[in-house]
Amino acid sequence: MTATETQNRLIDRQFGDQAAAYLDSPVHAGGPDLACLTWRIAELQPGVAVDLGAGGGHVSYAMAPHAGRVLACDLSEKMLATVAETAAARGFAHVETHRADVHHLPFADASADFLASRYSAHHWTDLAAALKEARRVLKPGATAIFMDVVSPGAPLLDTHLQAVELLRDPSHVRDYALGEWLSAFAQAAFAIRHVETFRLRLDFAPWVARIGTAPERVAAIRTLQSDVADEVKAYFAIEEDGSFTLDTALIETAAA
Numbered sequence: 478m479t480a481t482e483t484q485n486r487l488i489d490r491q492f493g494d495q496a497a498a499y500l501d502s503p504v505h506a507g508g509p510d511l512a513c514l515t516w517r518i519a520e521l522q523p524g525v526a527v528d529l530g531a532g533g534g535h536v537s538y539a540m541a542p543h544a545g546r547v548l549a550c551d552l553s554e555k556m557l558a559t560v561a562e563t564a565a566a567r568g569f570a571h572v573e574t575h576r577a578d579v580h581h582l583p584f585a586d587a588s589a590d591f592l593a594s595r596y597s598a599h600h601w602t603d604l605a606a607a608l609k610e611a612r613r614v615l616k617p618g619a620t621a622i623f624m625d626v627v628s629p630g631a632p633l634l635d636t637h638l639q640a641v642e643l644l645r646d647p648s649h650v651r652d653y654a655l656g657e658w659l660s661a662f663a664q665a666a667f668a669i670r671h672v673e674t675f676r677l678r679l680d681f682a683p684w685v686a687r688i689g690t691a692p693e694r695v696a697a698i699r700t701l702q703s704d705v706a707d708e709v710k711a712y713f714a715i716e717e718d719g720s721f722t723l724d725t726a727l728i729e730t731a732a733a
């Protein structure tokens with residue numbers, strides 16, 4: 478078994494039983510990044526729009542009123558079943574679900590007019606390879622918008638962030654720093670059009686409940702949060718109950 482097959486199983490296990498939690502999560506159902514995406518796709522009105530790592534489907538639902546077809550891709554069958562059911566309930570018959578790994582998309586070259594991905598790339602084992610695959614399915618000049626948690630980059634802060642993320646969810650790979658994103662975009666022939674960063678406060682109890690973090694791992698996260706340098710506590714605005722604030726980014730690109 479390759480490392481990627483194992484990782485994909487881990488992702489499926491982590492997310493499969495949490496589909497309802499991700500559909501209902503306020504962090505995922507709203508936010509300024511989703512508002513920016515909605516505004517951009519409303520302007521562009523693409524024919525075919527792809528959602529990579531659809532999860533509970535909030536990007537697909539935001540795109541659906543403005544796109545001819547929406548292709549919601551995810552590794553998890555249960556997430557996709559939730560997306561299919563919710564899209565139907567909202568009257569979005571043109572939202573299709575596809576079980577697919579972002580590193581190997583089941584779509585023809587230059588077949589999509591728009592692509593978006595949100596809060597999924599930190600699970601991808603090879604960011605540059607996944608971006609190359611996204612680039613392959615897009616028409617030249619098409620817009621692609623990527624949104625995710627980003628690492629502040631400085632080793633002291635980066636190590637803390639990746640450690641708490643991995644304890645919370647063993648399928649976590651990496652919150653990439655903006656520099657890592659930019660280098661992966663360059664390798665995949667995407668031109669950067671616009672970068673916007675946000676701060677996102679995560680309420681501790683729902684943050685761990687959403688992915689079903691085991692009690693001993695929750696305790697380990699709390700220990701890490703109390704045993705850190707003041708700079709780390711201040712940067713992530715770590716609160717008494719473990720709630721904290723991190724950075725997210727929206728990167729708008731054009732397929733070269």
Ligand SMILES: C[S@@+](CC[C@H](N)C(=O)[O-])C[C@H]1O[C@@H](n2cnc3c(N)ncnc32)[C@H](O)[C@@H]1O
Nearest residue numbers: 505530531532535551552553578579595597600
């Ligand atoms: C946090 S959820 C996504 C949230 C959703 N995009 C939103 O904005 O509400 C992350 C999703 O990425 C999916 N995922 C992770 N790695 C993937 C991969 N390599 N290929 C396809 N989907 C993947 C997971 O199965 C999970 O459903």
